[in-house]
């Protein structure tokens with residue numbers, strides 16, 4: 479009898495744990511894993527005001543600040559950031575090096591097919607940093623394509639690189655720039671004729687450069703306004719959905735605006751659009 483009861487008990491508990499396990503795997507296995515781990519590994523680019531790493535190693539910027547609040551409310555206490563080139567973020571997520579990308583990685587159809595994006599968080603147009611007076615009269619990526627001598631700097635695997643190539647700028651005139659400071663230096667040294675990033679990023683860099691020989695052209699004509707979302711592995715849709723529940727509350731309470739607008743972002747811009755619209759457009 480005892481063995482029978484024991485077997486029954488064992489088979490029942492085994493059944494429940496499998497069910498729970500299956501349930502957890504299906505619904506919130508990743509979230510439970512992150513809660514137990516105590517931290518979530520996020521990919522960032524260190525491109526203020528989207529993402530920033532201070533000299534003391536402190537991570538800030540609008541995207542990590544929103545992520546930190548949301549993950550905390552999901553029961554994940556810490557965010558641990560690693561800096562990545564935009565073009566390496568999705569492969570890193572897919573390879574399990576990151577649990578989420580919270581970096582201003584703009585939603586575009588090909589990216590939307592590769593990851594599970596949250597609803598929109600940060601929206602921005604595109605900009606150029608150019609020499610004072612914009613001597614080559616750049617207003618669009620096509621203008622750069624039409625000038626056979628012009629070289630544009632842009633982040634590797636980034637939106638601006640793709641926009642330049644799609645506008646017809648040959649590959650050898652699209653120079654991959656590893657970070658903002660390098661891009662400004664290359665422009666100052668004449669190694670590139672224009673450096674392209676989102677508007678708020680370019681303004682931040684040109685202001686910090688404190689160089690009266692530089693100026694900003696914004697918005698870039700013909701380039702869309704993009705929005706990012708937090709990006710999750712395709713298998714972690716339950717985690718993404720849990721993130722979206724908290725993001726929606728944040729937007730509705732007004733806390734979202736308080737988090738991102740000091741950085742220059744518009745809460746209304748993100749609230750007025752959706753993942754579906756952003757993934758279908760551009």
Ligand code: 6CS
Pocket residue numbers: 525528564581582583584585633635636637638639675676679
């Ligand atoms: O999503 C992207 O590819 C772009 N996002 C930002 C915030 N900066 C540059 C990058 O190319």
